[in-house]
Amino acid sequence: MKKILLTLAAVSALTFVSCNDDDDNTPITSNLNLNISGLENLGAEYVYEGWVIVNGLPVSTGTFSVNDSGELSQSSFVVEANTLAVATKFVLSIEPTNDTDPAPANTKILAGDFSGNSAGVTSTGIVGDFSNATGKYILATPTDGMMNNERSGIWFLDLTTGGPTTGLSLPTLSAGWKYEGWVVMNGTPISTGTFTDVAKADDNAAATNFKGNINNGPGYPGEDYIQNAPDGFTFPTDLRGATAVISVEPDPDNSSKPFTLKPLAHGIPSDANDHVTFSMGAGPVKEISGTVIR
Template identity: 65%
Template sequence: MKKMILAALALGIFASSCSDDDDNNVVNSNSDLILNFDGLEALGDDYVYEGWIIVDGSPVSTGTFSSVDFPQTFSVDSEQLDNATTFVLSIEPAVDTDPAPADTKILAGDFSGVTASVDSNGIVADFSTSTGTYILATPTDADDSNEESGVWFLDNSSGAAVTGLNLPTLTAGWVYEGWAVIDGTPISTGTFTDPAAADDNASTSMFKGDTSDGPAYPGEDYLQNAPDGFTFPTDLRGTTIVISVEPSPDNSELPFTLKPLADMVPTDAMVHTTIDLEAGPVSVISGVVTRN
């Protein structure tokens, strides 16, 4: 009987010893992923940024964030992080029922060792060679006295209108949008994906005149239904004309961070005369991702 009791005690001590050893040998299964980006803007309440690592060809979420103060650190499964080949950043609905990344991907880059240099060039578009022209004109009405109240992104320097914007094709999830910044307030000319075609609201714009939809290029006539605090027709000389790149669906009624082309309209600009756009304030967003 004593032998049985001693044997049971010994087995209990052994089991306890094994459990203690297992507890002491537990290895933290997560590692740190550190994000450090330059140029991101806050998205507002309805959207968040979400990081993804590509592991064996499949996306694995590294977490969402709304603050654009960096660096930021996320805890990620160590094995997946070690095997990750690429980092991608997307814009997602704040309430998101789809576990897959949205089309609106804004940064991407491959890992080289413990770091990945990421930017928007490959995942949105490369705007380094973008150029553009525009004219002041109001072709959507029959009044020739207000031609300085419209902007159209075309080139008529040869005597006939041709495409005025040299812009790359955007990836899915992005559109172009034109703006006139009047008294510090940006007012849209409309969204478009093809610089050689009319913008998306060509026939439905509330600002245009009643005679026609205008030429088959992006642009806008600011002739009626002015927003509160503004009077249309107006004078766009001295204002700033901007081409931005917008998420689709859009997170805000204001221009997004990426603005590859812009120009302050000369105060002595002539109507119906081609004016060059200059490089915009932000044509690329970039950063570094580090795995520890």
Template identity: 60%
Template sequence: MIKKMFLAVLVAGVFATSCSNDDDGTVTSRLNISLDGLENLGNDFVYEGWIIVDGNPVSTGVFTVDDNGNLSETSFSILKETLDAATNFVLTIEPAVDPDPAPAETKLLIGDFSGDSANVSSAGIVADFASVSGNYILATPTDEDDTNESSGVWFLDNSSGSAVAGLDLPTLSAGWKYEGWVVFDGTPVSTGTFLDPAMADDNAATSPFKGSVGNGPGYPGEDYVMGTATGVTFPTDLKGKTVVISVEPSPDNSAAPFTLKPLAHVVPDNAADHTVISMGTGPVTILTGTVTR
């Protein structure tokens, strides 16, 4: 069973379908993909397409994407009988050297064939991001200095007088995690990865930026009160900076945010410390595409 897993991604172009007879008499068809918005995965990972035939995945081939978003391959030769029987198309992220012939858990796009084409989307397989929303506060609870409260961000809502989860996010399919970020002068610095927005993130106890007074609230977030990153010396002021929630492959291919970003918000210049700030609703980015046979 295949699990259904900043700015909407548009897809353009449909390629012509063709068939050919190979030297051994087998008949092949072309599977053609038109996908925009995919990012370069680096040297260690590749994209792999799959068609689902009688409930089983059949690889259609791997490809890479350059820094300009250009796919190394857009057309793949498949046995016509197999391709004609396909009911779905799935795109995964795979290790470049992959010892496992089965699809990875990191499934990025899925779509059902209707006739000779399938409209594919990340919303149908990563998660349903149609109604996400977020809140956060500026505060630095991990140190005893009350003069730098605008140098920390915590994804919680304290408007009732008691802290509750500030992020309303769907459960992700296997192979994915959420990650928070603050963008400093164009360079993102992570606040940590997490699965549950009502619990502390994965780096709560290991962050090099937090102070020495505990790990902070039991929610995702970060105090930027020690050290440096991207040329910024902490503590600093997060007003005017962009706060982002992304969806990351797990294992992750990059130290930068992945292309799926359900939430993003610029911290207001007049933001008050310890006061809930709304990120509004998402999604900012959903990947879509077209596959034809």
């Protein structure tokens, strides 16, 4: 009987020690809470992913999507407590939905340093500072060699000194981002092309289907809407009364519409003359910001 009791006691002790060991190995977690507005729906191919920077290295905090109303699919994330406690920075990036790369993509949209238990995050420091952005443009159609539809093209250049000079003053973007020009006609945005250098032609200058057949136009961003109009439109057209917009787009970009960041915009006057320089004003969104709490 004594042997049986001793055996039971030994088993109980081992069981107790085993349970304690399991408890000791259970990681302690904390919640990371995001309070961010102004993000947009990325569609099915991309998601947002949060990262905390620990000893200079990124640690993922999880992914989420955003619906058409700007609501986050998830705003609270469980993170290993020790990792979160020593994190110095929070970064939000745009990633492919089926991403096999463990590192953040170049398309980082928000970032901010932790101060205590919170971090104020903004797009200004990591995408670009658009507080001093300015823009000028003219109406003209230089790619068709004709002078009878000059209000069917827009070029982001300045003619106030006589010859054409750079019309846009914009910061150099971080890797993973490009500028894109747009004309919004009857509520529909139609691209003028993407670009990274305001003093050069945009990326599709030679390949656009819209331009005329004579040449590619001046060495600045812009577009002639001469042929191959989208459904519901007729080219050549008249851009007076439309809205000119400069947006900041993720690269790569899977959307045919302007991204949230739109630092410059201007309503083209209904009585605008061609080859006259017009100044753009502030766009609807120059910055996205929010707060992250650990």
